[in-house]
Amino acid sequence: MTSPLERIRPADNAPRRVRDLAHTFDLRIAAGPAPDGEGPTVTSVASDNRVVEDGDLFVALPGARAHGAAFAADAVARGARAVLTDAAGADLVGGLGVPVLVAADPRLIIGHVAAWVYGSPAEHLTTFAVTGTNGKTTTAYQIDHLLRALGFTSGLVGTVEMRSGDRVLPSRLTTPEAADLQALLAAMREDGVRTLAMEVSSHALALHRVDGVRYGVAGFTNLSQDHLDFHGDLQSYFAAKALLFTPEHARRGVVVVDDAWGERMAEVATIPVATLRTTPTRDGGPAADWVVTDVAPHGTGSAFTVTHTDGRTLRTSTTLPGGFNVANAALALVMVLEGGAHLEDVADALDAAGGLAAVVPGRMEVVSAGGDGRPRVVVDFAHNTEALELALGALRATTPGRLTVVFGATGDRDTGKRPAMGAAAVAGADVVVVTDDDPHGEDPAAVRAQVLAGARAAAAAAAHAGGQARVVEVREVAPRADAIRTVVAHAGAQDTVLVAGRGHETVQDVAGVDVQLDDRVEARAALAARPGITTEGTTTA
Ligand SMILES: CC(=O)N[C@H]1[C@@H](OP(=O)(O)OP(=O)(O)OC[C@H]2O[C@@H](n3ccc(=O)[nH]c3=O)[C@H](O)[C@@H]2O)O[C@H](CO)[C@@H](O)[C@@H]1O[C@H](C)C(=O)N[C@@H](C)C(=O)N[C@H](CCC(=O)O)C(=O)O
Ligand SMILES: Nc1ncnc2c1ncn2[C@@H]1O[C@H](COP(=O)(O)OP(=O)(O)OP(=O)(O)O)[C@@H](O)[C@H]1O
Secondary structure, eight states: OOOOSOOOOOSOOOOEEHHHHHHHTTOEEEESSOOOSSOOEESEEESSGGGOOTTEEEEOOBOSSOBGGGGHHHHHHTTOOEEEEOHHHHHHHOOOSSOEEEOSOHHHHHHHHHHHHTTOGGGGSEEEEEESSSSHHHHHHHHHHHHHHTTOOEEEESSSEEEETTEEEEOSSSSOOHHHHHHHHHHHHHTTOOEEEEEOOHHHHHTTTTTTOOEEEEEEOOOOSOOHHHHSSHHHHHHHHHGGGSTTTEEEEEEEOSSHHHHHHHHHOSSOEEEEEOSOOOTTOOOOSEEEEEEEEETTEEEEEEEETTSOEEEEEESSOSHHHHHHHHHHHHHHHHTTOOHHHHHHHHHHHTSBOOOOTTSSEEEEOOOSSSOEEEEEOOOSHHHHHHHHHHHHTTOSSOEEEEEOOOTTSOTTHHHHHHHHHHHHOSEEEEOOSOOBTSOHHHHHHHHHHHHHHHHHHHHTOGGGOOOOEEEEOOSHHHHHHHHHHHOOTTOEEEEESOTTOOEEEETTEEEEOOHHHHHHHHHHTSOEEOTTSOEEO
16 A cells, blocks of 8 residues: 555546636635636546646545645645635635635535546446445456456456556555545546446445445445444444445445445445345345355365355356455455346356456465475465464365464554454464564564454463463564565475465555565565475475
């Protein structure tokens, strides 16, 4: 989330008159030349001065760290033709030589304003949005994979990257700010993109980043503790996600009802919702519209069947390991079916594409498959308790030797989950190596200490669990690159090493300094330094 500030925008967009903008959104004109007559026009919208180009409307939003109005003069110097802000912002900007439009709360309208400027680009796409604590990225990639298999030119927006046709950029946020999202959607229209698979974070919903987009199908994966530093409590976190399942944001939904939060989401949704159950029903749990059955190992992943209560049924597979990836694949599949695709077409496309075989960077990414005298090494983005439990559970089943996990917790974020993550690591692994994640502004040693406290308490409890007693080794190694290299260097040939928490990320934020760090690169370097055995039995460097 620390990639450079850059965005994909349309090369060409019809100019819109500032006067019409003021009229359409009932905006007060506070300063600058009144946009009368033909007046000035804008062709694009930006909410960060650093990406402003000639012809933009600059929206100066109040924020936690700054007021965008402080950057308005620079935005105008870069070519902004008008500024939209709040009353406090208008006082701050003074005379700029361009119209300054004022709204009571510009964050509430920026999505709609940007959609208006770009001519409602989302309406030209068939759109799929995924929300939930875990699985958004994977599910979005699986939807994208399936849409491509069906022959569509598909766009992608999420934590890893943004893609419009041949234009690809690494992402800074999971869900872009409203102005950047609408610019990206307009670029997609220009690039001949027909369908869109997109992640929608709870932050995005709470901060109105996706206002002005009404998705064709919204999907819900699951909910567990995360991001409580922002949302306060689980109820508010849930309420933010539930916004996606209202008519303002989506036409229809698919909700995984494996957990109680999913059942509740299906109840509170005010759009038509199809429910999906991917695990056997709990006692008395309600039936679902779609169910997953007959899950069986298949290559590196699983085969499974989805069946609707109306009798439609399809058997396919996912290449990604773990039961949770069956859930992600099934959700992707059902969302595309609920979006109107025909079952027979989907079945044919999946047969030709090898099933739901998306390659998702940093999600259960196998850096080394093992079997060559070196350990299996998997890099996964699991950075909360539930994801860590599930990732370890998935790998345990296929690890003949010892299972080691290397992970840390993020600084400045949701401190409550740290000891719980330590305990989850001990429950799932034989060796637990606690290191740093993104420390951000926090003392990395203090963050590690909180994770270690949970891990050590759980290890002590496990050692004294009577007949179930287990010895789990808990160690602290920092910095992270050293932890990865040490663990991979010493793991046995039958062992699995899970490097969890950072997935595809390549930059670590340490006290505001960007440190280049890619878990996969570190793991590969450590593997290369160990001798391996080829299938012919010769030793390699
Ligand atoms: C809580 C939150 O999401 N805040 C975001 C928000 O910050 P903010 O409103 O406080 O803005 P600010 O930094 O005070 O700046 C105020 C305004 O001035 C503008 N500005 C600021 C500086 C400058 O030099 N020039 C400039 O124009 C900013 O663009 C902004 O419009 O707007 C900023 C500008 O886009 C974001 O950088 C910032 O993301 C923060 C840093 C962040 O990390 N957000 C994360 C938690 C987030 O949104 N995560 C979710 C996914 C989480 C998950 O599921 O894992 C996401 O969708 O990515
Ligand atoms: N359906 C699921 N249920 C629980 N855990 C999952 C699920 N899918 C993936 N995970 C775990 O969560 C991690 C993150 O997966 P993914 O990136 O797909 O989710 P995400 O919702 O996009 O995460 P984030 O919002 O933090 O970027 C994975 O690496 C995996 O460990």
